[in-house]
Amino acid sequence: MEILSISIDSMFVHKMWNDHELSKMVxxxxxxxxxxxxxxxxxxxxxxxxxxxxxxxxxxFIIDPDGVIQGYEVLTPPVGRNVSETIRQIQAFQLVRETKGAEATPSGWKPGKMTLKPGADLVGKVWEQWKTEMAFD
Amino acid sequence: MGEELKAGCARPTGGPVGQDRDAATENKPLDDKKEERKMVMVGRKAPDFTAPGYHKGKFVEIRLSEYLGKWTLLCFYPGDFTFV
Structure with a gap:
């Protein structure tokens, strides 16, 4: 997983922010x-x-190895992101890609929880496998 | 990744690469068809761009397409030295 951050600040200001503040956090x-x-x-x-x-x-923006945007989220400035949720989404997109779409991750999925295997047999039968409580942690 | 940049007084700039360049750099009105093609959407290619940046003590020039083959998280934010 590669990360790129981007803002309208110059690369010199980025250096100052890193050296004088962020390096004290990380x-x-x-x-x-x-x-x-x-x-x-x-x-x-x-x-x-x-x-x-x-x-x-x-x-x-979550971008896959083919350069395709798989997901994005945009917030106004005063509210910060939830990094755990971003990681969960990346894990879900990676699972879907690894299984070539044979598995899908229902609401509330996280690693270790059950996936769904879309197909003719599952039509109208999701209720048998996936329960509402599973949407929550 | 990326090429090292020399830090001078001329400020390096980046921007969109390829098809999106004209529309993004000029303020001309777009017809509906063009607008549709340019829209960022899930399931569509992330628009390629170049941008200068700071990375572990060096100034570098990064192109998004250098990251093909890897999962990449691109994070915009309002500004350095802000609070959140």
Whole structure:
């Protein structure tokens, strides 16, 4: 799994933020590239550039090995992301890819929980396998 | 990954690569057909781009398509030194 962060700040400001603040939260500093999108041209294409504020909103895109976007989430600035949920989604997309779509992950799935095997036999029978409680942790 | 950049006074910039470039850099109105093609959607290709950045003590130029073959998480955020 590779990570790229991106904002409208310059790469020099990224360095200062890493060196003076983030390295105090993450030992050794930020391990992934911190990209600069001054002008928001990349953000515009991804639909996350807020022209009025001149900044990018909190958009997070899961991109598979073929370069296809499998999922995204966009939040307004004051609310932070849930990293565990992002990891869970990546694990689910990886499972689906590994099984070439033979398995699908129902609501509330996380590693270790049952998957569904879509097919003619399952039509109208999901209720026998998947219970509402399983949507929750 | 990426090529190392020299830090100078000219600020390096990146941007969309390929088909999206014209539309993203110029403010011309798009016809409906073009707009549809450009929309970011699940199940569609992530638009390629280049961007300068900072990575473990070095300034680098990154292209998204260098990451083909790997799962990649692309995270936008409002700004350095903000609170959340």
């Amino acid at each position: 030992s050794g500093g930020i391990p992934f590239p911190m990209l600069s999108d001054a002008g928001g041209r990349v953000g515009k294409v991804y639909g996350v550039y807020d022209e009025d504020a001149g900044v990018e909103t909190r958009g997070r």
